[in-house]
Amino acid sequence: MKILFTICGRAGSKGIKNKNLRNFLDYPLSYYTVSVINLFMKKNKQYDSDIVLNTDSEELISQFQNQLKIPIEVIKRKAELGKDDIPKVAVIQNCHEVIKNRLDKKYDLVVDLDITSPLRTLNDLEKLIQKKKTSDADVVFSVTDARRNPYFNMVMKSNGGYQRVINSSFNARQEAPEIFDMNASMYAYCPDFLESGKGIFDGVCDVIKMLDTAILDIDHENDFELMEVIANYLFKKNKDFLSVQENIKNLTTHEYQK
Template structure:
């Protein structure tokens, strides 16, 4: 089976200006994703693969082309896929179509890794790929245990005051169904599912749980600052996180 690893990044950002081009603890943020893929492939020398970056940013494509770890194929994103309302699945499918035509091959799996998730471990990638293969899921993605539960301690505004997001009689969190946050770090897709036009959660989905406090959404400059504080601690104390940093 041949795997296509996709990395998708737009130019600019509304929350953090040019966040895909920024440094993270002194190293390019985008290189953390390539480093994690590189370390996974070093553990699987017999795996057939390609890595591709799809972006409308000339600077990001140039940066990835010059990365010191693995060859990354370049795709200049079509302007029709650059708007705020375009789903990432459409971009990933575009990667698949272009790369199958370019390499004259068929991929058995597409694995997408988000640039803004620098705190992933090699074992996270391995678990997603293994789970995807073993279950036959349409999509396998990563999650973290939610710190709040809509059955118990989340509320929504209604016409008169507030009420639980989901009506229930649970008096303890442990009684409520287990809830997870999607952390948008790693996704594995069946190629045929990508071509179906369905949304990420519209097929058979499996999940792999990741280390929770290591994953934040980089939507505001404060998020970047906080994540770097967490990252520094993890790199100093947890070798599974540190190896990705050291490998760049």
């Protein structure tokens, strides 16, 4: 089985300046993503796996090419794929197209991991890939249990005031359909589905669940700070999370002071 792991990061950021280049608890944020992929590759040597970085950031390319010991393919992102209205799936499609031709490989699976979701475990990644192997879905992605439910305790503004997002007569959360948050951490795609040019929800979807407190949308500075607080707690309480951080020092030529 051949797996292509994609890491996609744009230069700059609307919410946090140069978010993808930031340090997260002593190490570059992006290295947490590289580390969990590396742990998977070391444990699952039966798979033929490659990693590709797709970015328009010269600084991010330098972080990967000059400081990491492991081989990572680099794609310098075209300007038309760096616009605000371009869906990420289009960049992942480009990763697959370029690398399958560059390395002359036919991949069985394309797995994308987001740079801004550093708190994931090897077990999370293994669950995603195993689910995709056993599922007929075109794409499997990670979710968490939702803390709010549009059938019960979420409202939106209307002409007459405010009303439930989805009209219902449910009086208890347990009566409402089970709802999940897409946490944008990991996606596993069929290569043929990627090549079709369709969006995620144009195909058949399946999910794996992750720990809900481990993922936040990092859109503002306080999100970043809160994520570091959560990470410190998880690293102390859960060796599966800590092992991802500890593995970073095995991957880099740089000596980080802790």
